[in-house]
Amino acid sequence: MTAVRTEAPVSAAPRRLPGAGRLKVTDPVVGVWLAAAAVTLIGWIVVTIDGGQFMTQSNFTGILQNSVALGLVAVGQSAVILTGSLDLSVAYLISLGTLVAAETMEGGSVVTAVLAVLALSAAVGLANGLIVTGLKVNAFIATLGMAFILRGYIEDNYTGPAGDVPASFQRLGYDRIGFIPISVFLLIAVAAVLWLITKRTRLGHHMYATGGDEHAARLSGVRTRRTVIYAHVLCALCVGAAALFLASRLGAGAPWAGTEARYDLDSIAAVVLGGTALAGGRGGVAGTLGGVLLLSVLDSIFNQLSVDPFFKNVVRGVVIIAAVALYARPFRRRAKARDEARAKEKGALA
Amino acid sequence: MSRTRRTTRPGARNRRLAAPAAALLAAALLASCSSDAPKDDLADDPAASEQAEDGDKRSEFFDQADYDRQLELTKATPEGPEGKPWEQMLDPASGGMVDTSEYAMEGGVEGAKLCFSNAGVFNPWRQVGLKTMKAEVAQHDEIADFTVLDAQGKDDKQISDIQELSGQDCDALIVSPNTTATLTPAVEEACGKIPVIVFDRGVETDCAVTFISPIGGYAYGAAAADFLVDEVDKGGKIVALRISPGVDVLETRWSAAEIAFEKAGLDVVEVKFTDGDPSKAKSIVSDAIARHGRIDGVWMDSGATSVAAVEAFEDAGEDIPPITGEDQQDFLQAWKDKDLTAIAPAYPTFQWRTPVIAALKILKGEEVPKEWTLPQPVVTEENFDEYYKEGMPPLHYGACGCEELPGYPGDWGGE
Amino acid sequence: MTTTTPSATTTVFAGVGRRLGTGAPVYVLLAVLLAALAITDPGFYEPDSFLAFIKRAAPLVILAAGQYMVIVSGGFDLSVGAVVTAGVVAGAEFYGSYPDAPWLLVTAGLLLAGAIVGLVNGLISTVLLVPSFITTLGMMLILEGAVFYWTGGSPQGVLPESFRSFGRGEAGGWLPWAVLACLAVGAIAVWLMRSDFGRTLLATGDNERAAALAGVRVPRVRTLAFVLSGTAAALAAVLVAGFSGVSAQAGRGLEFEAITAVVLGGVILGGGRGSVVAAMAGAFSLQALFTLLNLQGVSGALESTVQGFIVIAAVGLGAADFSRLRRRRSQPSEGKSSS
Amino acid sequence: MLTMQDVSKSFLGVRVLHGVSLDLEPGEVHALVGENGAGKSTLMKVLAGEYAPDEGTITLDGTVHAFSHPVQAQAAGIGLIHQEFALLPHRTVAENVFLGREPVRRGFVDRRAMERRTAELLAELDETGITPRTLVKDLSVARQQTVEIVKALAASDVRVLVMDEPTAPLADHEVELLYALIRRLAARGIGILYISHRLREVFDLSRRITVLKDGRKVATLTTADTTADEVVRAMVGRELGSYYPPRAGPEEIGEPLLTTAGAGNERLAGIDLTLRAGEVTGVAGLQGSGRTSLVRALFGAAPFTRGHMTVTGRALRPASPRQAIRGGIALVTEDRKGEGLALRQSVRDNALLVTRAVHGEGAQAGGVAGLLERVNLRSRGHDQEVQYLSGGNQQKVVIAKWLAAGPRVLLFDEPTRGVDVGAKAAIHTLVRELARDGMAVLIVSSELPELIGMSDRILVMSDGTLAGELPAGAGEEDIMRLATASDATPEGSAA
Secondary structure (H helix, E strand, C coil), rough: CCCCCCCCCCCCCCCCCCCCCCCCCCCCCCCCCHHHHHHHHHHHHHHHCCCCCCCHHHHHHHHHHHHHHHHHHHHHHHHHCCCCCCCCCCCHHHHHHHHHHHHHHHHHHHHHHHHHHHHHHHHHHHHHHHHHHCCCCHHHHHHHHHHHHHHHHHHHHHHEEEEEEEHHHHHHCEEEEEEEHHHHHHHHHHHHHHHHHHHHHHHHHHHHHHHHHHHHHHCCCCCCHHHHHHHHHHHHHHHHHHHHHHHHCCCCCCCCCCCCHHHHHHHHHHHHHHCCCCCCCCCCHHHHHHHCCCCCHHHHHHHHCCHHHHHHHHHHHHHHHHHHHHHHHHHHHHHHHCCCCCCCHHHCCC | CCCEECCCCCCCCCCCCCCCCHHHHHHHHHHHCCHHHHHHHHHHCCCCCCCCCCCHHHHHCHHHEEEEEEHHHHHEEEEEECCCCHEEEEHHCCEEEECHHHHHCCCCCCEEEEEEECCCCCCCCHHHHHHHHHHHHHHHCCCCEEEEEEECCCHHHHHHHHHHHHCCCCCCCEEEECCCCHHHHHHHHHCCCEEEECCCCCCCCCCCEEEEEECHHHHHHHHHHHHHHHHHHCEEEEEEEEECCCCHHHHHHHHHHHHHHHHHHHHHEEEECCCCCHHHHHHHHHHHHHHHHCCCCEECCCCCHHHHHHHHHHHCCCCCCCCEECCEHHHHHHHHHCCCEEEEECHHHHHHHHHHHHHHHHHHCCCECCCECCCCCECCCHHHHHCCCCCCCCCCCCHCCCCCCCCCCCCCCCC | CCCCCHHHHHHHHHHHHHHHHHHHHHHHHHHHHHHHHHCCHHHHHCCHHHHHHHHHHHHHHHHHHHHHHHHCCCCCCHHHHHHHHHHHHHHHHHHHCCCCHHHHHHHHHHHHHHHHHHHHHHHHHHHHHCHHHHHHHHHHHHHHHHHCCCCCCCCCCCCCCHHHHHHCCCCCCCCHHHHHHHHHHHHHHHHHHCHHHHHHHHHHHHHHHHHHHHCCCHHHHHHHHHHHHHHHHHHHHHHHHHHHHHCCCCCCCCCHHHHHHHHHHHCCCCCCCCHHHHHHHHHHHHHHHHHHHHHHHHHHHHHHHHHHHHHHHHHHHHHHHHHHHHHHHHHHHHHHCCC | CCCEEEEEEEECEEEEEEEEEEEECCCEEEEEEEECCCCCCHHHHHHCCCCCCCEEEEECCCCECEEEHHHHHEEEEEEEECCCCCCCCCCHHHHHHCCCHHHEECCEEEEHHHHHHHHHHHCCCCCCCCCCCEHHHHHHHHHHHHHHHHHHHHHCCCCCEEEEECCCCCCCHHHHHHCCCCCCCCCCCCEEEEECCCCHHHHHCCEEEEEECEEEEEEEEEHHCCCHHHHHHHCCCCHHHCCCCCCCCCCHHCCEEEEEEEEECCCCCCCCEEECCCCCEEECCCCCCCHHHHHHHHCCCCCCCEEEEEHHHHHECCCCCCCCHHCCCEECCHHHHHCCCCCCCEEEHHHHHHHHHCCCCCCHHHHHHHHHHHHHCCCCCCCCCEEEHHHHHHHHHHHHHHHHCCCCCCEEEEECCCHHHHHHHHHHHHHHHHHHHHEEEEEEECHHHHHHHCCEEEEEEEEEEEEEEEEEECHHHHHHHHHCCCCCCCCCCCC
């Protein structure tokens, strides 16, 4: 990556002071949380005008509950996207995960089931990583192909819901402390771990570096391939967690648990809403959680107003585009050009 | 079948059926899905759920008792008002009647609030159904409020929806489950709080006051198959088009047909999955014609793609052989225009009216059958005109029982 | 000064690499698949059935051509599948209200609508600087939502034969219109890519800033690419609607098929390299693969698995060739850059 | 201390290094010069472990090494400063300095330690303007380079530091700072291998000079007892004599083609200049004095917002490159790869880009052959992708691209950056020819000798204004005096 130009050609962007660009309202991470808060407020007003109650306990519970599954996936997704990759196979991995979980629990113990699911996820993540780094297949295609493979396997081996989750494990899906579903703590835990990994460990630093500038990272001695592989495994493990949660919630494995909820594209949307650059190298888990929350608050509002489900999609689409458009602004063209340059590198590399 | 939302590729939404199941079928599901033996065998043997005509394959989905009972019911005469199939019931005795006095609203049902957790409106069948249900509600002034939450086909969301609704002050809760197994816990939870009415697809609990559904998959599959058996000579070549592999309720339809074909010695040359995608179906049939020269009959496990199949024959310049479909308007239209030799078993959308009726009965304290099994009409040459309605949109369903309802035909898109 | 040894030789290999890396694999793949088809179904090459095959492939090929324009300019178009669905449904809905509208008018209308969708995609991506992946992802949600919201879930109209004949019927009784459309689009695409627009499009995808400083109106060029993609998608919609009639899921997943096809054609995601012919060949390969799996009677369930493996393998092969060459030549050229 | 013995390296069976030997003493600055593709960078990358040598050995402090990865070389004490920085703009200085070897404490990166150490290293180099937490994108190029150096120092106990064209991105006063830095490093016993095209630097800094040609070592000379001519001869086997073409005589200078009056924008003020047909005008100035801003403003890339401007007599203050091009202005930018070329496209497509984009006359592709002939491009056919051309030939393609559009005013920003001696001369000659053909030429360069050698008159910029004008043949001192006259902030408006 060449040096930042000495005299910026097109950009009239004011010079940033050292350390600026963090902790600013223009910072997507802050932005998305503010947005989520704002939407909640607006929703409250609108719903109240509409004659409903928004700030009810059950409603909060619902919002949190609905954030868990997508949250887990999106957190994982942000790991890969940060590293400059992408995972489109998450949806089918979830489905398979729920099935494996439920069936193993039916036969054996919960522990073995959890281990089995995590093992499966790790394996799939590893495969994705190896295809992307080893075969040099663009992540988009690689994980899409993986999705096909998983899909075939599922359709070929499962006939509707399968397995049976013991009540003990279903508590994960149904219990709550006060109005907070305990599954939320699972999400928080996973998110915290991912946050620590990305922000505080060498692997994390290398993920940002690899996503930010693969070439520079390699020159600096970062094992970029390994980093990408780790990122994919991390993502898959989060997906595994999501699968376990869904299994506990559904009480059985469902071959369509992941696909019908569109976790593949929704998770990417949430990540981007959270201000993580699709090209990689910038953003983080914190923002992603904000994005997820924003989406499920929206859903809840639509629910309250019983908006036509088709109309929801329209709004979602608009929100996603609008948000990213806002993020794109402060960076201005120069950053855009740089990101594109990177995206290009990625395109060429993968 | 039309209840299918089948994505052909990732990124698209659902890939399966929010499908029907008679209570007994639900039992069959228990037997098939949660029974370990066949499933584990399956996992090791990818060929298993292929359309191999081997016995043990069928045994996985096939349940003789249900099969017999369903064929039984097709012959039974329904109890209930003539010409109002949505209020009729078949052999209610079997499940026994339920005394609902405990749910009776004091001061009558005036101002009742009904709540409905819908799996989704992701296909024409469900859209027609929901319209019909809303029209039914509109008929009853005593229903003050009717809340619908749409799960958009997400089990997870429907569970939350059910929890949310049972939290609100609903007098009765209607549930059209997205999935049989996965919604059981949520429904059980709701049962504790308010009277619950389950319809279309079942759940693995009998805590609901009543479960409403038509006869079921075996009857559907058999009706179509028997028709071909009558129309096609022994040894004739049959193409079977199915929506997607390994979907329980579709398997019952197919396994019923399989028996019939084998008994009659028909030669099933192709069994293919269409993903419910017309263009794929058309391609498959064209290929079949190209390869087998003549096709003597086409069996469908659902209606969505039958017109495409018909056209495949037209485009190939072949005569259209006996073909089965569903009561979807576009097929009925083709049937009429092209004067097909055809039959169309219906999985009637009028069943969406029944839950509302049942709910009011319950809230009035009138007794309802534990298993409310509705008739499952079959469209034939004879009764064609009952189901074919001029000017209805192509994706409308003939057996909607909505002709008398307010707003017909406009609200259903007809003119 | 003399062209020095490293750059000299590497250019040779780069040339090879260019052909190997981007072009060749897809043609090999296509040849293999077609051969396999011939073996499985001897009748495959009889004019009728072969034309039928092309006819079936036409929508995907056209989508691929459109998608190529966007990808080569450095973007993504995930909205094409939704455009097809929306197109089919909207067409039917329109005929619901005006049953005897002339088919040409409706077709033109759909194409225009597709172009407008592309225009919006393009403007959002270039003016608001939203990555096209997100823009078109959002557009996908919006279109699907909007069209079904509008039609209340299912279209009200019937598509008349006049409208459908374009995707269903044959010209002169034997040559399917779809095949003609396919050829026409191919010709136009090739012509476009040789034209000033095509060259500037490639240059833009390769180095946006250099293009801008050379006077290329980058936003306009990239937007135009999206417009083309949108229009192509609309045309595909017309063909699909004609071929198989009204369906609420006509375009489901087509965006991924189209992108896969283009990548199979050796076009690099990220832009600046790849040929439109190869992209269309990629689409044919994909269709051939589907047909083959179908004829082979591979379990419907396993189909997608096989497909997944083949796609990864094929792309991996292309990438392998290319990346190896890239690594080799990258060394001396890096050397140059600093001396 | 360091010896490279008979190092050979081949790519795809083509030898780019033929048994090159080289040695380096502690505290020595050893310059490495040679034409494009002479093998300098390959040699250095072998040393830095980026390539493994086919033959030959690397001995450092008595131990023989065979590096297979840069990290190993770093560990052994060999640091490489790339011409193109390997920095992450969105990460902090500390994060960049320790990238790939972050200190770990209890499983987590020890940021405090990281930042402390970075601060120390910065202090050692008396680099005050940088704090460990600064984001790299907020630093000037010079400081980014410092970060690169700090990065190398932090890597290990560095014994050998390889600097590849370190001054290329720097302005003159920054070069001085770099010299100081290099001398400080040398004083600490670090051996420095210094690759450069700029003989002046080489003579300023180095103790010995090793000349490579076509992958072979031609000679290792002691700087004290050699001359620039000797070195150039060794490099190209050509006399220095015909280095700059003769200037224009007064009779050759024609009517004004471009004038500005009181033109300015947020970086420039009160720009009054006149470019005449047949004349080569040089623009000097410190980094950030607005040289580049000036050409970009004239070209409409960062347009003037005030003032008046005419091109070929017509009033035109271009608001976009497109307008400028239509008006007959062309700009050869300093960043050839980033802004000049579409590297993966063919020579022909690049040469035709402007005409296609602006005049839509791509069809007349015939003319391009003549143009490429004219700039005397050396390539393997016009279908070759420009990325495989040498820097000099790439620059020729850029020039051809503009000539195709038939401009009247040619603006050059650092026309010979990253171009070797041989190609330099060719480009200089070409520029002069173009002026003779009646074009008005403006050259911005931070290489004063080039500026003085080429220009018919020299404008000096300082702090966004034209500080003065000097006649042909003015001395470097006069220029620097004008350039530093006002209080030009050293940081300038680096973005």
